Amino acid sequence: KAGVTQTPRYLIKTRGQQVTLSCSPISGHRSVSWYQQTPGQGLQFLFEYFSETQRNKGNFPGRFSGRQFSNSRSEMNVSTLELGDSALYLCASRTDKSPLEAFFGQGTRLTVV
Amino acid sequence: KQEVTQIPAALSVPEGENLVLNCSFTDSAIYNLQWFRQDPGKGLTSLLLIQSSQREQTSGRLNASLDKSSGRSTLYIAASQPGDSATYLCAVLVVNDMRFGAGTRLTVKP
Numbered sequence: 001k002a003g004v005t006q007t008p009r010y011l012i013k014t015r016g017q018q019v020t021l022s023c024s025p026i027s028g029h030r031s032v033s034w035y036q037q038t039p040g041q042g043l044q045f046l047f048e049y050f051s052e053t054q055r056n057k058g059n060f061p062g063r064f065s066g067r068q069f070s071n072s073r074s075e076m077n078v079s080t081l082e083l084g085d086s087a088l089y090l091c092a093s094r095t096d097k098s099p100l101e102a103f104f105g106q107g108t109r110l111t112v113v
Numbered sequence: 114k115q116e117v118t119q120i121p122a123a124l125s126v127p128e129g130e131n132l133v134l135n136c137s138f139t140d141s142a143i144y145n146l147q148w149f150r151q152d153p154g155k156g157l158t159s160l161l162l163i164q165s166s167q168r169e170q171t172s173g174r175l176n177a178s179l180d181k182s183s184g185r186s187t188l189y190i191a192a193s194q195p196g197d198s199a200t201y202l203c204a205v206l207v208v209n210d211m212r213f214g215a216g217t218r219l220t221v222k223p
Contacts, residue, residue, distance in 0.1 A: 006156075033211065043202070043213040056210050090156055092211070099145055099164045100206055104157040 002027065004093050004105035012111045018079040021108045025072050025093030031055075032074040033102070034066060037088040049074050050096070081112045115140045115207050119214035126193055127222050134188040134217045136203035141181045144206040148177050148188050151200045151216070160201075161188070193221045 005024040013019050025032050033056075034046040045058035049068035068074045072093075078085055088109050092102040116139045126132055136146070145164045149157040161170045161177040163186070169178040176189040186203055200216040 004156075035213075042215045043204075045210055045212075048210065056208070058210075088154070092157075099162055101145075101159060101162045102147060102204075102206070102211060103159060104149070106156040107154075109154065 006105035010109045021076045023074045023091035029093035031094040033092045035090045086112045115212045117214040123218040125220040136186040138184045149202045
């Protein structure tokens with residue numbers, strides 16, 4: 001059974017550019033959540049999608065957006081990149097049945113220069 | 114607002130020692146609690162999940178306990194090995210949102 005796949009693994013972007021990250025969940029999982037991890041702030045919740053609908057959202061500016069497709073694959077977009085957006089972006093997929101265990105991908109390391 | 118705290122922030126032990134990592138949370142209204150391992154620059158690997166109605170879970174040398182009423186969980190690692198060196202994170206699931214602690218960085222010296 002394939003795990004959670006995130007692409008690309010590494011990205012270098014310039015301030016002001018935009019970026020799109022992709023996450024393919026485990027087959028059968030309809031929930032996909034995105035997290036930002038930085039040394040100073042730890043893991044912070046961005047948003048969660050379930051069956052193509054955003055179900056929950058963290059406290060991030062509107063430059064961070066996402067979507068989910070009918071096959072449950074999800075994309076996260078960050079516009080007008082800032083230096084502080086440099087981070088490891090992690091996505092997690094989860095079943096909608098108990099025990100609701102979360103499985104994480106390997107992450108995308110974004111560096112903004 | 115749910116706050117998750119992990120103590121200690123870092124721990125260094127000699128190989129073979131048994132150790133306990135602590136996790137506390139402020140709101141007992143959780144669906145479950147998960148312990149994860151993270152190696153540098155990598156994603157999170159799920160170690161153990163305890164549902165809110167359970168008291169403990171075991172997997173190999175790992176044992177996790179949950180006391181929901183006091184807002185505490187512990188991860189016990191028996192006979193530690195250098196390969197156990199990593200950051201250990203606990204997370205609680207609350208209404209479609211997982212809240213994470215800052216992690217405990219564990220170093221096991223040969």
